[in-house]
Amino acid sequence: MHAISQQLSPTIGCTGIDLLEADTFDLHCFQSLTGTKFFVVCEPGTLYMDVLLKLIYELYTDHVLKNPFYEMEMPIRCELFDLNLFQAVQKDRVALLGR
Secondary structure: OHHHHHHHOOOOOOOOOOEEEOOOOEEEEEEOOOOOEEEEEEOOOOOOHHHHHHHHHHHHHHHHHOOOOOOOOOOOOOHHHHHHHHHHHHHHHHHHHOO
16 A cells, blocks of 8 residues: 555655545554554544554554564464553543443
């Protein structure tokens, strides 16, 4: 998504697509400095997904990248990451929806 948009963009210095809006969903993307991309699919118009993506990236760096057994491109198998990710999404859901 980023690479294609960078090549096709008429704007110099384009960094890629951060948000793709469709009729039934929004696709948000966060690209880290290392090139790892994080995506969130949500209902159209959902706010603060950029904040959620940065929080997910922080969890990734804290729980996955600091794991000495993890290698890049491997599936993430870390219970602590899963638990904190679930809590972050639930907290975000409660804040946004009041549920």
